[in-house]
Amino acid sequence: HPPPPLRQRMLEILFETHNVPATFFLRDAVAACYAVGRTTATVVDVGYSSTMVTPVYEGFVESRGVLRNNACGARAVEERVLEVMDGLVVKQGGRKRKDRMKRSNQRKFEKSGAGASGDGTSPTKGAKHDASGRFKKNEVLTAPIPDYLMPLYQVRRAPIYTPRADPFHHWSRMALAREIKEMGLGVAVGPMGYIPSYATAGGVEGEATAMDIANPVNNMFLTSAKLPYTLPDGTLVEITTASRCDIAELYFGNDEYNTTQREKVLDESVHQLDEYNREVEDFIASRDGDDEDDQTGASSSNAAGDPYSNTSYRGEKVSRHGGRRNKQTHYTPGTVSAKLYSACLPYLRTVPPKSLNDADAGASRTGGIDKNDQYFHYFTSSSPAQMVCDAAFRCDRDQQASLLGNVVVCGGGACITGSGGVGSGLGGASGALGAGAVAAGSPIGDENAFPDRLREEIEAIVHRHTMGWRVKVTSPNINERGICSWLGGSILGSLGTFQDMWISKRDYEEFGSAIVNRKCP
Numbered sequence: 169h170p171p172p173p174l175r176q177r178m179l180e181i182l183f184e185t186h187n188v189p190a191t192f193f194l195r196d197a198v199a200a201c202y203a204v205g206r207t208t209a210t211v212v213d214v215g216y217s218s219t220m221v222t223p224v225y226e227g228f229v230e231s232r233g234v235l236r237n238n239a240c241g242a243r244a245v246e247e248r249v250l251e252v253m254d255g256l257v258v259k260q261g262g263r264k265r266k267d268r269m270k271r272s273n274q275r276k277f278e279k280s281g282a283g284a285s286g287d288g289t290s291p292t293k294g295a296k297h298d299a300s301g302r303f304k305k306n307e308v309l310t311a312p313i314p315d316y317l318m319p320l321y322q323v324r325r326a327p328i329y330t331p332r333a334d335p336f337h338h339w340s341r342m343a344l345a346r347e348i349k350e351m352g353l354g355v356a357v358g359p360m361g362y363i364p365s366y367a368t369a370g371g372v373e374g375e376a377t378a379m380d381i382a383n384p385v386n387n388m389f390l391t392s393a394k395l396p397y398t399l400p401d402g403t404l405v406e407i408t409t410a411s412r413c414d415i416a417e418l419y420f421g422n423d424e425y426n427t428t429q430r431e432k433v434l435d436e437s438v439h440q441l442d443e444y445n446r447e448v449e450d451f452i453a454s455r456d457g458d459d460e461d462d463q464t465g466a467s468s469s470n471a472a473g474d475p476y477s478n479t480s481y482r483g484e485k486v487s488r489h490g491g492r493r494n495k496q497t498h499y500t501p502g503t504v505s506a507k508l509y510s511a512c513l514p515y516l517r518t519v520p521p522k523s524l525n526d527a528d529a530g531a532s533r534t535g536g537i538d539k540n541d542q543y544f545h546y547f548t549s550s551s552p553a554q555m556v557c558d559a560a561f562r563c564d565r566d567q568q569a570s571l572l573g574n575v576v577v578c579g580g581g582a583c584i585t586g587s588g589g590v591g592s593g594l595g596g597a598s599g600a601l602g603a604g605a606v607a608a609g610s611p612i613g614d615e616n617a618f619p620d621r622l623r624e625e626i627e628a629i630v631h632r633h634t635m636g637w638r639v640k641v642t643s644p645n646i647n648e649r650g651i652c653s654w655l656g657g658s659i660l661g662s663l664g665t666f667q668d669m670w671i672s673k674r675d676y677e678e679f680g681s682a683i684v685n686r687k688c689p
Contacts, residue, residue: 169195169222169234171515175688176681177508183676190670193688195229197222199656200578204642209574210556212622213653214419214581216242221555223563223571228689230567233559235546239433240419242349242581243342248415249354250345253317256405265403266313272402273327319344320400344400353395356587357420357617358413360624365410366425413587419552419618420625430549437547441513448510553625572630577619577643578652585613585646615646 170178175193182188197211197220207227213220219240223233257265314322314329319340322331331337348354394406418426548555560571614620623641630637644652660666675683 169197169220169229169231171512172685173508173511173515175684179671179676179681179684183673188673190672192666192670193684194657194660195222195688196653197224197229198227199653199660200576201227202656202659203578203644203648203652204576206574206576206642208570209576209642210560210571211576211578212552212556212582214240214242214552214577214579214618216581219419219552219555219579219581221552221559223559223567225563225567225571230563230571233562233571235548235550235555235559237430237434237548237550237552237555238437239430239549240552240581244418244433245355245415245581245584246342246345246349248418249349250317250341252354252407252411252415253345253348253399253405254315256407257317257399257403258315260405261403265401268403269313269326269401276327317341317344317399318401323400348397350583352585352613353397353407354412355415355584356409356412356613357416357584357621358587360621360628362413362417364414364417364421364423364425366414366423409587416584420621422551426551427549430551434547434549444509445513448506448513451506452510551625553622553629556622556626557629572626573638573640575623575626575639575641576652577622577641578649580650582618582643583646583649584618585615586617587613616643619643 179191179193182191196213200211200213201207201209201224206224208225211220211222211224213222218236218238221233221235223230312329314331318329319337321340322329322337332340345354392409394408395412396404396406398404417423418429421427548558550558556575557572560568563571619641623639626639626641627637630639643649644655648655669687671683671687675687679686
């Protein structure tokens with residue numbers, strides 16, 4: 169959900185630079201509702217960097233209820249998968265892994281006659297080579313072997329295993345973790361009531377305690393088969409079902425570890441926004457932007473009450489090509505970017521306004537300006553299930569029943585299968601204890617494990633004050649879940665009445681860029 173100043177900026181670029189005849193901005197939450205045939209629902213979009221919960225009522229986003237959690241995303245899950253794989257390399261690989269790789273490097277060194285590298289290609293001259301371009305024997309036999317998950321490019325650099333620069337090296341490791349996750353080996357959704365291994369009474373990861381044995385949900389994982397996986401360096405590791413379910417508890421777990429991690433990310437986001445705010449304010453003050461704004465004439469894109477009037481793209485474009493006569497009103501790109509960011513900061517508040525809890529907070533629906541409408545993102549550290557309930561309760565009372573009763577799950581981060589499919593196919597035990605338990609022999613886990621677990625978590629929260637309330641969670645199949653918003657946009661574009669919703673060039677010339685906030689809410 170981009171803030172209104174950013175949407176106005178994009179609209180001005182489309183009309184002023186690209187000269188499009190008409191355009192329309194569709195919010196991804198509304199498009200997700202259209203993809204499943206809904207106009208009223210609470211959309212849970214599990215993305216790569218964050219999870220967004222957006223209440224949509226009759227095709228319009230209720231901005232007061234939008235919530236965002238930067239700790240619950242596919243990137244955080246992949247980082248956990250990478251940590252687990254690094255631990256397996258050390259625990260299950262150990263000395264045997266290093267000895268095997270050293271013997272393999274020595275055999276390749278002797279077989280090649282000390283004239284080729286470990287991957288069979290001609291080596292290049294460097295510090296590890298002699299004058300003839302061959303590897304030095306001592307360097308080959310004493311080269312350290314990293315104690316972490318090595319990507320394929322690093323394995324092919326045997327026998328030295330020199331990593332590349334940190335950005336590419338980290339990206340390669342994350343790409344391997346993403347592949348393991350998408351194969352269903354790195355992460356799985358556990359059933360309702362699952363207790364993570366790091367939240368046990370003993371506090372030691374991977375060891376069963378009395379709490380685990382007493383919990384019937386965790387008993388199904390004590391005898392489940394481990395999933396084998398061969399690393400790029402040839403090491404065979406076995407991934408337990410408990411470790412896969414522990415990673416997915418980032419979305420559902422309310423234990424101390426997951427709660428602390430989510431609060432830590434929230435504090436980092438707040439601190440980062442505060443730093444950006446101070447940097448922008450200092451930059452604008454140093455450039456003396458207020459004096460330039462007073463001398464810049466109002467353009468046709470500046471409407472009354474427009475928060476973006478000081479950073480008009482048309483005014484910037486005219487001043488940029490105005491020559492020396494317009495030198496005093498010239499806007500540098502740095503100044504415009506800083507002003508645009510400064511205009512967007514009020515819409516990214518991390519603390520809700522005080523008027524949110526007032527009794528007359530929704531009275532402005534009939535007249536006046538609602539102060540809560542300008543706060544689009546509420547950063548939170550709650551779990552997605554709690555975010556759904558909080559988002560619905562932030563809306564009007566007559567909307568809460570419809571929003572709580574209809575939940576739409578979308579996003580590539582929600583494409584996580586259950587814990588029973590892959591393990592059952594390898595001879596493991598399977599049960600019927602909620603989400604994640606599927607029939608034995610299934611090639612993959614339960615595709616609806618994530619929506620089902622989310623529904624159970626939401627109902628557990630709602631039943632504390634409203635017994636018997638049923639929550640309907642709708643989600644496309646796992647192949648379309650990641651492109652749900654694109655499907656909704658395609659459906660909207662195929663309607664015969666879609667042309668009436670466009671913002672034409674004439675509308676832009678008459679009302680300015682603020683028209684995007686009225687025709688594309």
